Amino acid sequence: MTYANMADRNAIEAESTWEARDLPQTMFQMLSRTADKHGSRPAVTFQLQSGDNDPVETLSWNDLRDQATQTANLFRSLGVGETDVVAYMLPNATETILTYLGGQIAGIVNPVNPLLEPEQIGSILRETNAKVLVTLRSFPKTDVAQKAAEAVALAPNVEHVVEVDLHRYLTGLKKFIVPLIRPKNPVTHKARVHSFSEAVSKQPKTLAFADSEGDRVAAYFHTGGTTGMPKVAQHLYSGIIYNAWLGDRLLFTENDVQICPLPMFHVFAAIVSLGASLGSGAHVVFPTPQGYRGEGVFDNFWKLIERHRVTFVIGVPTAFSALMQRPVNADISTLKLAFCGSAPLPLELYRRFEKAAGVTICEGYGLTEATCLVAINPPDGEKRVGSIGMPFPYTDVRIVDVATQVDCDVDQIGEICVSNPGVYDGKTYTEHAKNKDLFYPGEDSPIKTNRQFLRTGDLGRIDKDGYLWITGRAKDLIIRGGHNIDPAEIEEALAGHPDVAFAGAIGQPDAHAGELPCAYVELVDGATTTVEDLLAYAKEEIHERAAHPKVLEIMDELPKTAVGKIFKPDLRKMAIKRVFDAALAEAGIAATVDSVSEDKKRGLVAHVTGEADDIAIKSVLSAFSTPWDRAD
Numbered sequence: 001m002t003y004a005n006m007a008d009r010n011a012i013e014a015e016s017t018w019e020a021r022d023l024p025q026t027m028f029q030m031l032s033r034t035a036d037k038h039g040s041r042p043a044v045t046f047q048l049q050s051g052d053n054d055p056v057e058t059l060s061w062n063d064l065r066d067q068a069t070q071t072a073n074l075f076r077s078l079g080v081g082e083t084d085v086v087a088y089m090l091p092n093a094t095e096t097i098l099t100y101l102g103g104q105i106a107g108i109v110n111p112v113n114p115l116l117e118p119e120q121i122g123s124i125l126r127e128t129n130a131k132v133l134v135t136l137r138s139f140p141k142t143d144v145a146q147k148a149a150e151a152v153a154l155a156p157n158v159e160h161v162v163e164v165d166l167h168r169y170l171t172g173l174k175k176f177i178v179p180l181i182r183p184k185n186p187v188t189h190k191a192r193v194h195s196f197s198e199a200v201s202k203q204p205k206t207l208a209f210a211d212s213e214g215d216r217v218a219a220y221f222h223t224g225g226t227t228g229m230p231k232v233a234q235h236l237y238s239g240i241i242y243n244a245w246l247g248d249r250l251l252f253t254e255n256d257v258q259i260c261p262l263p264m265f266h267v268f269a270a271i272v273s274l275g276a277s278l279g280s281g282a283h284v285v286f287p288t289p290q291g292y293r294g295e296g297v298f299d300n301f302w303k304l305i306e307r308h309r310v311t312f313v314i315g316v317p318t319a320f321s322a323l324m325q326r327p328v329n330a331d332i333s334t335l336k337l338a339f340c341g342s343a344p345l346p347l348e349l350y351r352r353f354e355k356a357a358g359v360t361i362c363e364g365y366g367l368t369e370a371t372c373l374v375a376i377n378p379p380d381g382e383k384r385v386g387s388i389g390m391p392f393p394y395t396d397v398r399i400v401d402v403a404t405q406v407d408c409d410v411d412q413i414g415e416i417c418v419s420n421p422g423v424y425d426g427k428t429y430t431e432h433a434k435n436k437d438l439f440y441p442g443e444d445s446p447i448k449t450n451r452q453f454l455r456t457g458d459l460g461r462i463d464k465d466g467y468l469w470i471t472g473r474a475k476d477l478i479i480r481g482g483h484n485i486d487p488a489e490i491e492e493a494l495a496g497h498p499d500v501a502f503a504g505a506i507g508q509p510d511a512h513a514g515e516l517p518c519a520y521v522e523l524v525d526g527a528t529t530t531v532e533d534l535l536a537y538a539k540e541e542i543h544e545r546a547a548h549p550k551v552l553e554i555m556d557e558l559p560k561t562a563v564g565k566i567f568k569p570d571l572r573k574m575a576i577k578r579v580f581d582a583a584l585a586e587a588g589i590a591a592t593v594d595s596v597s598e599d600k601k602r603g604l605v606a607h608v609t610g611e612a613d614d615i616a617i618k619s620v621l622s623a624f625s626t627p628w629d630r631a632d
Helices: 006-015 027-038 061-077 094-106 118-128 144-153 172-181 196-201 237-251 267-280 297-308 317-323 347-357 487-495 531-541 568-586 614-621
Strands: 042-047 057-060 085-089 108-111 130-136 160-164 192-195 217-223 231-236 257-259 283-287 312-315 337-340 360-367 372-376 396-400 414-419 453-462 468-473 478-480 483-485 500-510 514-523 551-555 591-599 603-610 628-630
Touching: 027 061, 027 094, 027 237, 027 267, 042 061, 042 094, 042 267, 057 061, 061 094, 061 196, 085 094, 085 118, 085 144, 094 108, 094 130, 094 196, 094 217, 094 267, 108 118, 118 130, 118 144, 118 231, 130 144, 144 160, 160 196, 192 196, 217 237, 217 267, 231 237, 237 267, 237 372, 257 267, 257 297, 267 283, 267 312, 267 360, 267 372, 283 297, 297 317, 312 317, 317 337, 317 347, 317 500, 347 360, 396 453, 468 487, 478 500, 478 514, 483 487, 487 500, 487 514, 487 531, 500 568, 514 531, 514 568, 531 551, 551 568, 568 591, 568 603, 568 614, 603 614, 614 628
Parallel strands: 042 283, 085 108, 085 130, 108 217, 130 160, 160 192, 257 283, 257 312, 312 337, 337 360, 514 551, 603 628
Antiparallel strands: 042 057, 217 231, 360 372, 396 414, 414 453, 453 468, 478 483, 500 514, 591 603
16 A cells, blocks of 8 residues: 555554554564564674675574574563663664663663763663663773763662673774773773673573563653753653554565664664564664764765665765765665655755655654654655655644644644654653643643643644644744744754755843844855855845844854754853853953853753852843853
């Protein structure tokens, strides 16, 4: 059956209820079904280096089931039960995939972003009460092992550390040299340390304990996105299996090959990409530990597609932009489709990729709190560039007026609210207080229904044909003197300039208006446009006068998350420092902002240092709503 429009979506739903479908109930059941069906076919491939002739490691579906089972047995032997947590802090590797699968077979798996600071990692480990942490053994050119040691020292609940040694992937001279230059890893924690490969190899290839009887919490994914401190979202087996079923039903067969250079600590790679393969039997390739960030990946990308006969590319706008700065220098005739998520895709970039690669990009939408997938531009139908498509089968979307809490009309902008098998009603976050006011309809809503809809925090609309459009973030609104400004309006205007690769707009503190629009821009390679040029361009393109940026800064590279989203907390911190420093200097106060940090209760806080006393500093900074204190 094709998937081209809302009629196709509704026809799939009409086949049966979601609950009536014959689907596996646990990860072990899903992995076993796929292995039984496609046992000797390739399941996952990992290559340490990005060259099209560099060594690879490929596991068949039978291999994957056997080794994931051994990994689950190891975790159970370390005392992990169904409600215990196995965290992993790893770059991409075969062991990362085995830990992701084995962790949720034995207990609850908790992927952690290795790019976070040790204090944040330790906070996540404490929040999830992780019993086991799987991480790297010290290795050249990475500080993951050192960060992990610091984090575990801050999380005494971690009883076992299981180390993955990337040395086993090396060949030739590097295999000899690395042990000689391996960095030392001072350990101050009391957790017991194990070798992943040695410990797993001792385990049986059949499950040594009873599989879960049915649905339960299987994964914790932390999320901060672009809005600050990480929160921990809970994912049920049923939500993970829903995403896998979508990949099987709508996108892939066992003959497809995905290339996924995204990190396995993020839902896009783990639940969407790997999940789609788990559901369909498709082969998935992970190039280099750092994915798109890996050395040579962009330069070799087209050759990797030819080597692995890739049919489907998983990417984000930043990755597609980088690829368009490289010539297509390989046979990519196997390529059928590209999928883009995490952030809106500029129209010009869409057109350039379609022309260069000869394939269409399907934009989609998902979020960690909904166990990811929500909508997609239909693979077999019209792809409306800039839209995130139509809701998947069994996913219902409502657009809600933020002020009145009632449903919006067609093309009226409101908050996007989602209900589907991936939404864990009322229990999205591990921290109970964070679930308050997270669902619609709320207690005071005039709408009465037995179903709860997750409030995404995204602003959007649905057109007359059922396509969903994101227009901004409810939390990102710039409030200038009580006037709401959608930063997307500024970003989209600047993105239309031929020299602009990416743009991020925020509200910077202002003593008079509360906030003023401020923009940060990353230029394409070789661009020579100036700040003055861009401000003039923005003035022409942005029709709302209040939304004209008052400050614009060109950066070598905008701060981004691991999956390519512009990381606005860093932009806000830079703006706060710049504005506060200028205000203090203008008033002749001998003080400057040393740093800006996120406080769970106060939000962003400026930490001020200098010879001036608190009274003098307060006389200037009290005009702003952003809090401050003395730097330690």
